[in-house]
Amino acid sequence: MLKSLKFLAASTFLLVACNPLPNLPPVAMSGIPMSPMAESMKQMMPHDPNTAGVVSVDRFQDGFATLFKRSGPAFDPVNVSKVVPAPNAPIDMDKYFLVSSLGPRGEKVTYYALDVVSDQPAEGWVFVSEQGQPVAGQLPIIDLLPGEKGYNDFFRITEVVVKAGYIPNSLASAADVKAAMVAGQVSLRMTDRIANWAVVPQGSKAEMTFAGQPVSGYQAWYKGQVAPYLRFDTNLKATPAGKVPSSPIVVIFKNGKDPAMGFQSEASGRTHNVIATLPGETAYSSLWLHDFQGKLEGFEMVKDLATATANRGADLPDILVNCPVVGPIQ
Incomplete structure:
Protein backbone atom coordinates (compact mmCIF):
# COMPACT_ATOMS: atom_id res chain seq x y z
CA MET A 1 0.00 0.00 0.00
CA LEU A 2 2.80 2.38 0.93
CA LYS A 3 4.59 1.59 -2.33
CA SER A 4 1.39 2.35 -4.27
CA LEU A 5 1.03 5.76 -2.64
CA LYS A 6 4.66 6.61 -3.39
CA PHE A 7 4.18 5.56 -7.01
CA LEU A 8 1.01 7.65 -7.29
CA ALA A 9 2.74 10.72 -5.85
CA ALA A 10 5.68 10.34 -8.22
CA SER A 11 3.38 9.88 -11.21
CA THR A 12 1.39 12.98 -10.30
CA PHE A 13 4.60 15.05 -9.99
CA LEU A 14 5.80 13.92 -13.42
CA LEU A 15 2.40 14.62 -14.98
CA VAL A 16 2.33 18.18 -13.65
CA ALA A 17 5.96 18.82 -14.53
CA CYS A 18 5.53 17.65 -18.13
CA ASN A 19 2.08 19.18 -18.65
CA PRO A 20 1.91 22.52 -16.81
CA LEU A 21 -1.58 23.89 -16.32
CA PRO A 22 -2.52 26.72 -18.71
CA ASN A 23 -3.17 30.35 -17.76
CA LEU A 24 -1.21 30.25 -14.51
CA PRO A 25 0.73 33.45 -13.64
CA PRO A 26 4.51 33.39 -14.07
CA VAL A 27 6.29 31.99 -11.04
CA ALA A 28 9.54 33.35 -9.66
CA MET A 29 12.35 31.18 -8.37
CA SER A 30 10.78 31.26 -4.90
CA GLY A 31 7.55 29.79 -6.23
CA ILE A 32 5.67 33.06 -5.65
CA PRO A 33 3.84 34.59 -8.68
CA MET A 34 5.53 37.75 -10.08
CA SER A 35 3.77 41.01 -9.36
CA PRO A 36 2.83 43.25 -12.31
CA MET A 37 5.67 45.61 -11.27
CA ALA A 38 8.21 42.76 -11.26
CA GLU A 39 7.03 41.57 -14.66
CA SER A 40 7.29 45.16 -15.96
CA MET A 41 10.87 45.45 -14.68
CA LYS A 42 11.71 42.11 -16.28
CA GLN A 43 10.55 43.45 -19.65
CA MET A 44 12.64 46.65 -19.30
CA MET A 45 16.10 45.16 -18.81
CA PRO A 46 18.64 47.50 -20.44
CA HIS A 47 20.30 46.80 -23.79
CA ASP A 48 24.05 47.28 -24.15
CA PRO A 49 25.15 49.28 -27.23
CA ASN A 50 28.63 47.78 -26.91
CA THR A 51 27.41 44.22 -27.44
CA ALA A 52 24.31 44.80 -29.58
CA GLY A 53 24.26 43.98 -33.29
CA VAL A 54 24.97 46.73 -35.80
CA VAL A 55 22.66 47.50 -38.73
CA SER A 56 23.71 47.07 -42.35
CA VAL A 57 23.42 50.34 -44.29
CA ASP A 58 23.54 51.08 -48.02
CA ARG A 59 23.12 54.75 -48.93
CA PHE A 60 23.93 54.09 -52.61
CA GLN A 61 21.22 51.57 -53.43
CA ASP A 62 18.53 52.23 -56.02
CA GLY A 63 15.95 52.46 -53.25
CA PHE A 64 17.55 55.57 -51.77
CA ALA A 65 20.27 57.28 -53.81
CA THR A 66 19.83 59.69 -56.72
CA LEU A 67 22.99 61.71 -57.29
CA PHE A 68 25.32 58.92 -56.16
CA LYS A 69 23.31 55.82 -57.05
CA ARG A 70 25.62 52.84 -57.50
CA SER A 71 23.80 51.48 -60.54
CA GLY A 72 23.86 54.83 -62.35
CA PRO A 73 24.78 58.06 -60.56
CA ALA A 74 23.13 61.24 -61.82
CA PHE A 75 26.14 63.29 -60.69
CA ASP A 76 29.34 62.98 -62.76
CA SER A 118 12.44 64.71 -49.15
CA ASP A 119 11.20 67.55 -46.95
CA GLN A 120 8.94 65.05 -45.15
CA PRO A 121 10.84 64.13 -41.97
CA ALA A 122 11.02 60.66 -40.50
CA GLU A 123 10.25 60.20 -36.79
CA GLY A 124 12.94 60.00 -34.14
CA TRP A 125 12.66 59.60 -30.36
CA VAL A 126 14.84 61.11 -27.64
CA PHE A 127 14.49 60.48 -23.91
CA VAL A 128 13.94 63.08 -21.20
CA SER A 129 13.07 63.04 -17.51
CA GLU A 130 9.80 64.39 -16.16
CA GLN A 131 11.73 67.62 -15.57
CA GLY A 132 12.68 67.77 -19.26
CA GLN A 133 16.35 66.86 -18.84
CA PRO A 134 18.03 64.46 -21.32
CA VAL A 135 18.46 60.91 -20.01
CA ALA A 136 22.22 60.41 -19.84
CA GLY A 137 23.45 57.33 -21.68
CA GLN A 138 20.22 56.62 -23.54
CA LEU A 139 20.62 56.39 -27.32
CA PRO A 140 17.97 58.03 -29.49
CA ILE A 141 15.69 55.68 -31.40
CA ILE A 142 14.88 55.59 -35.11
CA ASP A 143 12.60 53.23 -36.99
CA LEU A 144 13.81 53.51 -40.61
CA LEU A 145 17.05 52.98 -42.53
CA PRO A 146 18.12 54.31 -45.97
CA GLY A 147 16.15 52.46 -48.62
CA GLU A 148 13.14 51.81 -46.38
CA LYS A 149 9.95 53.63 -47.29
CA GLY A 150 9.71 56.96 -45.48
CA TYR A 151 13.37 57.16 -44.45
CA ASN A 152 14.88 60.63 -44.32
CA ASP A 153 18.17 61.94 -42.92
CA PHE A 154 16.00 64.54 -41.19
CA PHE A 155 14.05 63.30 -38.15
CA ARG A 156 11.26 65.12 -36.35
CA ILE A 157 11.82 64.62 -32.64
CA THR A 158 9.33 63.08 -30.25
CA GLU A 159 10.35 63.23 -26.60
CA VAL A 160 9.90 60.07 -24.55
CA VAL A 161 9.22 61.23 -20.99
CA VAL A 162 10.40 58.60 -18.50
CA LYS A 163 9.77 58.26 -14.78
CA ALA A 164 12.35 58.36 -12.01
CA GLY A 165 14.28 55.12 -11.86
CA TYR A 166 14.24 54.47 -15.60
CA ILE A 167 17.37 52.56 -16.62
CA PRO A 168 18.95 54.00 -19.82
CA ASN A 169 18.57 51.82 -22.93
CA SER A 170 15.80 49.72 -21.42
CA LEU A 171 13.87 50.74 -24.54
CA ALA A 172 15.68 50.15 -27.84
CA SER A 173 13.06 50.29 -30.60
CA ALA A 174 9.99 52.22 -31.67
CA ALA A 175 7.93 49.15 -30.77
CA ASP A 176 9.40 49.23 -27.25
CA VAL A 177 8.45 52.88 -26.89
CA LYS A 178 4.88 52.32 -28.04
CA ALA A 179 4.45 49.31 -25.74
CA ALA A 180 5.82 51.29 -22.79
CA MET A 181 3.41 54.12 -23.55
CA VAL A 182 0.44 51.73 -23.62
CA ALA A 183 1.62 50.26 -20.31
CA GLY A 184 1.77 53.73 -18.76
CA GLN A 185 5.52 53.55 -18.20
CA VAL A 186 6.32 56.57 -20.40
CA SER A 187 4.52 59.44 -22.07
CA LEU A 188 5.23 60.99 -25.47
CA ARG A 189 5.58 64.65 -26.34
CA MET A 190 5.75 65.71 -29.99
CA THR A 191 8.07 68.63 -30.68
CA ASP A 192 8.63 70.88 -33.69
CA ARG A 193 12.38 70.17 -33.58
CA ILE A 194 14.04 68.43 -36.52
CA ALA A 195 17.50 66.85 -36.38
CA ASN A 196 19.77 65.91 -39.28
CA TRP A 197 20.96 62.37 -38.47
CA ALA A 198 22.37 60.76 -41.62
CA VAL A 199 22.55 57.00 -41.00
CA VAL A 200 25.80 55.52 -42.33
CA PRO A 201 27.67 52.20 -42.24
CA GLN A 202 29.79 51.46 -39.21
CA GLY A 203 33.33 52.79 -39.59
CA SER A 204 32.38 55.73 -41.83
CA LYS A 205 34.70 58.75 -41.57
CA ALA A 206 33.79 62.45 -41.40
CA GLU A 207 36.56 64.52 -39.83
CA MET A 208 35.01 67.94 -40.40
CA THR A 209 32.86 69.64 -37.76
CA PHE A 210 29.38 71.17 -37.91
CA ALA A 211 28.93 74.41 -35.95
CA GLY A 212 32.14 73.51 -34.13
CA GLN A 213 30.94 70.06 -33.05
CA PRO A 214 32.10 66.61 -34.26
CA VAL A 215 29.73 64.97 -36.71
CA SER A 216 30.78 61.32 -36.44
CA GLY A 217 30.76 58.76 -33.64
CA TYR A 218 27.04 58.86 -32.86
CA GLN A 219 24.66 55.91 -32.48
CA ALA A 220 20.92 55.35 -32.36
CA TRP A 221 18.79 52.29 -31.66
CA TYR A 222 17.02 50.66 -34.60
CA LYS A 223 14.86 47.67 -33.63
CA GLY A 224 17.32 46.60 -30.94
CA GLN A 225 20.39 47.10 -33.11
CA VAL A 226 22.85 49.97 -33.17
CA ALA A 227 22.63 52.40 -36.12
CA PRO A 228 25.68 54.70 -36.60
CA TYR A 229 24.87 58.20 -37.86
CA LEU A 230 26.43 61.55 -38.71
CA ARG A 231 24.97 64.40 -36.67
CA PHE A 232 24.52 67.86 -38.18
CA ASP A 233 21.56 70.19 -37.49
CA THR A 234 20.00 69.40 -34.12
CA ASN A 235 17.37 72.09 -33.70
CA LEU A 236 15.70 72.96 -36.99
CA LYS A 237 12.11 74.11 -36.58
CA ALA A 238 9.46 72.29 -38.59
CA THR A 239 7.40 74.44 -40.94
CA PRO A 240 3.71 74.99 -40.10
CA ALA A 241 2.98 72.07 -42.44
CA GLY A 242 5.38 69.84 -40.48
CA LYS A 243 8.04 69.83 -43.21
Whole structure:
Protein backbone atom coordinates (compact mmCIF):
# COMPACT_ATOMS: atom_id res chain seq x y z
CA MET A 1 0.00 0.00 0.00
CA LEU A 2 2.80 2.38 0.93
CA LYS A 3 4.59 1.59 -2.33
CA SER A 4 1.39 2.35 -4.27
CA LEU A 5 1.03 5.76 -2.64
CA LYS A 6 4.66 6.61 -3.39
CA PHE A 7 4.18 5.56 -7.01
CA LEU A 8 1.01 7.65 -7.29
CA ALA A 9 2.74 10.72 -5.85
CA ALA A 10 5.68 10.34 -8.22
CA SER A 11 3.38 9.88 -11.21
CA THR A 12 1.39 12.98 -10.30
CA PHE A 13 4.60 15.05 -9.99
CA LEU A 14 5.80 13.92 -13.42
CA LEU A 15 2.40 14.62 -14.98
CA VAL A 16 2.33 18.18 -13.65
CA ALA A 17 5.96 18.82 -14.53
CA CYS A 18 5.53 17.65 -18.13
CA ASN A 19 2.08 19.18 -18.65
CA PRO A 20 1.91 22.52 -16.81
CA LEU A 21 -1.58 23.89 -16.32
CA PRO A 22 -2.52 26.72 -18.71
CA ASN A 23 -3.17 30.35 -17.76
CA LEU A 24 -1.21 30.25 -14.51
CA PRO A 25 0.73 33.45 -13.64
CA PRO A 26 4.51 33.39 -14.07
CA VAL A 27 6.29 31.99 -11.04
CA ALA A 28 9.54 33.35 -9.66
CA MET A 29 12.35 31.18 -8.37
CA SER A 30 10.78 31.26 -4.90
CA GLY A 31 7.55 29.79 -6.23
CA ILE A 32 5.67 33.06 -5.65
CA PRO A 33 3.84 34.59 -8.68
CA MET A 34 5.53 37.75 -10.08
CA SER A 35 3.77 41.01 -9.36
CA PRO A 36 2.83 43.25 -12.31
CA MET A 37 5.67 45.61 -11.27
CA ALA A 38 8.21 42.76 -11.26
CA GLU A 39 7.03 41.57 -14.66
CA SER A 40 7.29 45.16 -15.96
CA MET A 41 10.87 45.45 -14.68
CA LYS A 42 11.71 42.11 -16.28
CA GLN A 43 10.55 43.45 -19.65
CA MET A 44 12.64 46.65 -19.30
CA MET A 45 16.10 45.16 -18.81
CA PRO A 46 18.64 47.50 -20.44
CA HIS A 47 20.30 46.80 -23.79
CA ASP A 48 24.05 47.28 -24.15
CA PRO A 49 25.15 49.28 -27.23
CA ASN A 50 28.63 47.78 -26.91
CA THR A 51 27.41 44.22 -27.44
CA ALA A 52 24.31 44.80 -29.58
CA GLY A 53 24.26 43.98 -33.29
CA VAL A 54 24.97 46.73 -35.80
CA VAL A 55 22.66 47.50 -38.73
CA SER A 56 23.71 47.07 -42.35
CA VAL A 57 23.42 50.34 -44.29
CA ASP A 58 23.54 51.08 -48.02
CA ARG A 59 23.12 54.75 -48.93
CA PHE A 60 23.93 54.09 -52.61
CA GLN A 61 21.22 51.57 -53.43
CA ASP A 62 18.53 52.23 -56.02
CA GLY A 63 15.95 52.46 -53.25
CA PHE A 64 17.55 55.57 -51.77
CA ALA A 65 20.27 57.28 -53.81
CA THR A 66 19.83 59.69 -56.72
CA LEU A 67 22.99 61.71 -57.29
CA PHE A 68 25.32 58.92 -56.16
CA LYS A 69 23.31 55.82 -57.05
CA ARG A 70 25.62 52.84 -57.50
CA SER A 71 23.80 51.48 -60.54
CA GLY A 72 23.86 54.83 -62.35
CA PRO A 73 24.78 58.06 -60.56
CA ALA A 74 23.13 61.24 -61.82
CA PHE A 75 26.14 63.29 -60.69
CA ASP A 76 29.34 62.98 -62.76
CA PRO A 77 28.95 59.22 -63.35
CA VAL A 78 32.34 58.83 -65.07
CA ASN A 79 34.12 59.72 -61.84
CA VAL A 80 31.53 58.92 -59.17
CA SER A 81 31.03 55.33 -60.34
CA LYS A 82 34.68 54.62 -59.48
CA VAL A 83 34.37 55.64 -55.83
CA VAL A 84 30.87 54.60 -54.70
CA PRO A 85 31.37 52.23 -51.74
CA ALA A 86 30.01 48.69 -51.67
CA PRO A 87 26.88 47.99 -49.60
CA ASN A 88 27.58 48.56 -45.89
CA ALA A 89 31.20 49.55 -46.61
CA PRO A 90 32.44 52.57 -44.61
CA ILE A 91 32.05 55.94 -46.33
CA ASP A 92 34.93 58.44 -46.37
CA MET A 93 33.02 61.71 -46.48
CA ASP A 94 36.15 63.88 -46.54
CA LYS A 95 37.78 62.06 -49.45
CA TYR A 96 34.86 61.76 -51.85
CA PHE A 97 31.89 63.89 -50.78
CA LEU A 98 33.33 67.24 -49.71
CA VAL A 99 32.54 70.28 -51.89
CA SER A 100 34.22 73.70 -51.69
CA SER A 101 31.91 76.62 -52.40
CA LEU A 102 31.00 80.18 -51.42
CA GLY A 103 28.85 81.73 -48.70
CA PRO A 104 26.27 84.51 -49.08
CA ARG A 105 28.86 87.26 -48.59
CA GLY A 106 31.67 85.51 -50.43
CA GLU A 107 32.90 83.40 -47.51
CA LYS A 108 34.87 80.28 -48.40
CA VAL A 109 32.85 77.31 -47.17
CA THR A 110 32.74 73.55 -47.59
CA TYR A 111 29.85 71.14 -47.36
CA TYR A 112 29.25 67.41 -47.42
CA ALA A 113 27.17 66.31 -50.41
CA LEU A 114 24.91 63.56 -49.04
CA ASP A 115 22.08 63.14 -51.56
CA VAL A 116 18.59 64.11 -52.59
CA VAL A 117 16.04 63.71 -49.79
CA SER A 118 12.44 64.71 -49.15
CA ASP A 119 11.20 67.55 -46.95
CA GLN A 120 8.94 65.05 -45.15
CA PRO A 121 10.84 64.13 -41.97
CA ALA A 122 11.02 60.66 -40.50
CA GLU A 123 10.25 60.20 -36.79
CA GLY A 124 12.94 60.00 -34.14
CA TRP A 125 12.66 59.60 -30.36
CA VAL A 126 14.84 61.11 -27.64
CA PHE A 127 14.49 60.48 -23.91
CA VAL A 128 13.94 63.08 -21.20
CA SER A 129 13.07 63.04 -17.51
CA GLU A 130 9.80 64.39 -16.16
CA GLN A 131 11.73 67.62 -15.57
CA GLY A 132 12.68 67.77 -19.26
CA GLN A 133 16.35 66.86 -18.84
CA PRO A 134 18.03 64.46 -21.32
CA VAL A 135 18.46 60.91 -20.01
CA ALA A 136 22.22 60.41 -19.84
CA GLY A 137 23.45 57.33 -21.68
CA GLN A 138 20.22 56.62 -23.54
CA LEU A 139 20.62 56.39 -27.32
CA PRO A 140 17.97 58.03 -29.49
CA ILE A 141 15.69 55.68 -31.40
CA ILE A 142 14.88 55.59 -35.11
CA ASP A 143 12.60 53.23 -36.99
CA LEU A 144 13.81 53.51 -40.61
CA LEU A 145 17.05 52.98 -42.53
CA PRO A 146 18.12 54.31 -45.97
CA GLY A 147 16.15 52.46 -48.62
CA GLU A 148 13.14 51.81 -46.38
CA LYS A 149 9.95 53.63 -47.29
CA GLY A 150 9.71 56.96 -45.48
CA TYR A 151 13.37 57.16 -44.45
CA ASN A 152 14.88 60.63 -44.32
CA ASP A 153 18.17 61.94 -42.92
CA PHE A 154 16.00 64.54 -41.19
CA PHE A 155 14.05 63.30 -38.15
CA ARG A 156 11.26 65.12 -36.35
CA ILE A 157 11.82 64.62 -32.64
CA THR A 158 9.33 63.08 -30.25
CA GLU A 159 10.35 63.23 -26.60
CA VAL A 160 9.90 60.07 -24.55
CA VAL A 161 9.22 61.23 -20.99
CA VAL A 162 10.40 58.60 -18.50
CA LYS A 163 9.77 58.26 -14.78
CA ALA A 164 12.35 58.36 -12.01
CA GLY A 165 14.28 55.12 -11.86
CA TYR A 166 14.24 54.47 -15.60
CA ILE A 167 17.37 52.56 -16.62
CA PRO A 168 18.95 54.00 -19.82
CA ASN A 169 18.57 51.82 -22.93
CA SER A 170 15.80 49.72 -21.42
CA LEU A 171 13.87 50.74 -24.54
CA ALA A 172 15.68 50.15 -27.84
CA SER A 173 13.06 50.29 -30.60
CA ALA A 174 9.99 52.22 -31.67
CA ALA A 175 7.93 49.15 -30.77
CA ASP A 176 9.40 49.23 -27.25
CA VAL A 177 8.45 52.88 -26.89
CA LYS A 178 4.88 52.32 -28.04
CA ALA A 179 4.45 49.31 -25.74
CA ALA A 180 5.82 51.29 -22.79
CA MET A 181 3.41 54.12 -23.55
CA VAL A 182 0.44 51.73 -23.62
CA ALA A 183 1.62 50.26 -20.31
CA GLY A 184 1.77 53.73 -18.76
CA GLN A 185 5.52 53.55 -18.20
CA VAL A 186 6.32 56.57 -20.40
CA SER A 187 4.52 59.44 -22.07
CA LEU A 188 5.23 60.99 -25.47
CA ARG A 189 5.58 64.65 -26.34
CA MET A 190 5.75 65.71 -29.99
CA THR A 191 8.07 68.63 -30.68
CA ASP A 192 8.63 70.88 -33.69
CA ARG A 193 12.38 70.17 -33.58
CA ILE A 194 14.04 68.43 -36.52
CA ALA A 195 17.50 66.85 -36.38
CA ASN A 196 19.77 65.91 -39.28
CA TRP A 197 20.96 62.37 -38.47
CA ALA A 198 22.37 60.76 -41.62
CA VAL A 199 22.55 57.00 -41.00
CA VAL A 200 25.80 55.52 -42.33
CA PRO A 201 27.67 52.20 -42.24
CA GLN A 202 29.79 51.46 -39.21
CA GLY A 203 33.33 52.79 -39.59
CA SER A 204 32.38 55.73 -41.83
CA LYS A 205 34.70 58.75 -41.57
CA ALA A 206 33.79 62.45 -41.40
CA GLU A 207 36.56 64.52 -39.83
CA MET A 208 35.01 67.94 -40.40
CA THR A 209 32.86 69.64 -37.76
CA PHE A 210 29.38 71.17 -37.91
CA ALA A 211 28.93 74.41 -35.95
CA GLY A 212 32.14 73.51 -34.13
CA GLN A 213 30.94 70.06 -33.05
CA PRO A 214 32.10 66.61 -34.26
CA VAL A 215 29.73 64.97 -36.71
CA SER A 216 30.78 61.32 -36.44
CA GLY A 217 30.76 58.76 -33.64
CA TYR A 218 27.04 58.86 -32.86
CA GLN A 219 24.66 55.91 -32.48
CA ALA A 220 20.92 55.35 -32.36
CA TRP A 221 18.79 52.29 -31.66
CA TYR A 222 17.02 50.66 -34.60
CA LYS A 223 14.86 47.67 -33.63
CA GLY A 224 17.32 46.60 -30.94
CA GLN A 225 20.39 47.10 -33.11
CA VAL A 226 22.85 49.97 -33.17
CA ALA A 227 22.63 52.40 -36.12
CA PRO A 228 25.68 54.70 -36.60
CA TYR A 229 24.87 58.20 -37.86
CA LEU A 230 26.43 61.55 -38.71
CA ARG A 231 24.97 64.40 -36.67
CA PHE A 232 24.52 67.86 -38.18
CA ASP A 233 21.56 70.19 -37.49
CA THR A 234 20.00 69.40 -34.12
CA ASN A 235 17.37 72.09 -33.70
CA LEU A 236 15.70 72.96 -36.99
CA LYS A 237 12.11 74.11 -36.58
CA ALA A 238 9.46 72.29 -38.59
CA THR A 239 7.40 74.44 -40.94
CA PRO A 240 3.71 74.99 -40.10
CA ALA A 241 2.98 72.07 -42.44
CA GLY A 242 5.38 69.84 -40.48
CA LYS A 243 8.04 69.83 -43.21
CA VAL A 244 11.81 70.23 -43.06
CA PRO A 245 12.72 73.88 -43.72
CA SER A 246 15.10 74.49 -46.62
CA SER A 247 17.50 77.21 -47.73
CA PRO A 248 18.44 78.24 -51.30
CA ILE A 249 21.64 77.35 -53.13
CA VAL A 250 22.76 78.36 -56.63
CA VAL A 251 25.02 75.90 -58.46
CA ILE A 252 26.88 76.06 -61.78
CA PHE A 253 27.30 72.84 -63.74
CA LYS A 254 30.36 72.07 -65.84
CA ASN A 255 28.25 71.41 -68.94
CA GLY A 256 26.01 74.39 -68.24
CA LYS A 257 22.81 72.36 -67.91
CA ASP A 258 22.83 69.33 -65.56
CA PRO A 259 25.00 67.35 -63.09
CA ALA A 260 26.19 64.79 -65.67
CA MET A 261 29.73 66.26 -65.64
CA GLY A 262 29.73 67.65 -62.11
CA PHE A 263 30.20 71.26 -61.02
CA GLN A 264 32.29 73.90 -62.74
CA SER A 265 35.25 74.80 -60.53
CA GLU A 266 38.45 76.80 -60.30
CA ALA A 267 41.82 75.10 -60.75
CA SER A 268 41.92 74.74 -56.96
CA GLY A 269 38.73 72.71 -57.06
CA ARG A 270 36.55 75.41 -55.48
CA THR A 271 33.17 75.75 -57.12
CA HIS A 272 31.20 78.97 -57.41
CA ASN A 273 28.13 77.34 -55.92
CA VAL A 274 26.70 79.84 -53.46
CA ILE A 275 24.61 79.08 -50.38
CA ALA A 276 22.16 81.62 -48.99
CA THR A 277 22.70 81.04 -45.25
CA LEU A 278 25.36 79.80 -42.82
CA PRO A 279 25.13 77.65 -39.68
CA GLY A 280 24.11 79.78 -36.72
CA GLU A 281 21.91 82.06 -38.80
CA THR A 282 18.18 81.88 -38.11
CA ALA A 283 17.20 80.76 -41.61
CA TYR A 284 19.98 78.18 -41.98
CA SER A 285 19.10 74.62 -42.97
CA SER A 286 21.29 71.85 -44.36
CA LEU A 287 18.44 70.95 -46.72
CA TRP A 288 19.36 72.99 -49.79
CA LEU A 289 16.75 74.01 -52.35
CA HIS A 290 17.96 74.02 -55.96
CA ASP A 291 15.29 75.98 -57.82
CA PHE A 292 17.53 77.51 -60.51
CA GLN A 293 21.11 77.16 -61.73
CA GLY A 294 23.73 79.74 -62.60
CA LYS A 295 24.86 80.32 -66.18
CA LEU A 296 28.17 78.71 -67.07
CA GLU A 297 29.36 81.79 -68.96
CA GLY A 298 28.92 83.86 -65.79
CA PHE A 299 31.10 81.60 -63.62
CA GLU A 300 33.93 84.13 -63.15
CA MET A 301 31.58 86.94 -62.12
CA VAL A 302 29.99 84.94 -59.29
CA LYS A 303 31.49 86.02 -55.97
CA ASP A 304 28.56 85.93 -53.53
CA LEU A 305 24.78 85.46 -53.34
CA ALA A 306 24.01 88.78 -55.04
CA THR A 307 26.17 88.00 -58.08
CA ALA A 308 24.96 84.39 -58.16
CA THR A 309 21.36 85.60 -58.27
CA ALA A 310 22.24 88.09 -61.04
CA ASN A 311 23.74 85.18 -63.01
CA ARG A 312 20.45 83.30 -62.98
CA GLY A 313 20.13 80.59 -65.60
CA ALA A 314 17.61 77.83 -66.24
CA ASP A 315 15.09 76.74 -63.63
CA LEU A 316 15.58 73.48 -61.73
CA PRO A 317 12.70 71.30 -60.47
CA ASP A 318 13.00 72.32 -56.78
CA ILE A 319 15.56 69.62 -55.98
CA LEU A 320 16.25 69.18 -52.25
CA VAL A 321 19.69 67.89 -51.21
CA ASN A 322 21.17 67.29 -47.76
CA CYS A 323 24.41 69.31 -47.86
CA PRO A 324 25.48 70.39 -44.35
CA VAL A 325 28.12 73.12 -44.17
CA VAL A 326 31.15 71.79 -42.29
CA GLY A 327 34.55 72.95 -41.12
CA PRO A 328 35.80 76.50 -40.68
CA ILE A 329 34.16 79.35 -42.57
CA GLN A 330 36.71 81.83 -43.95
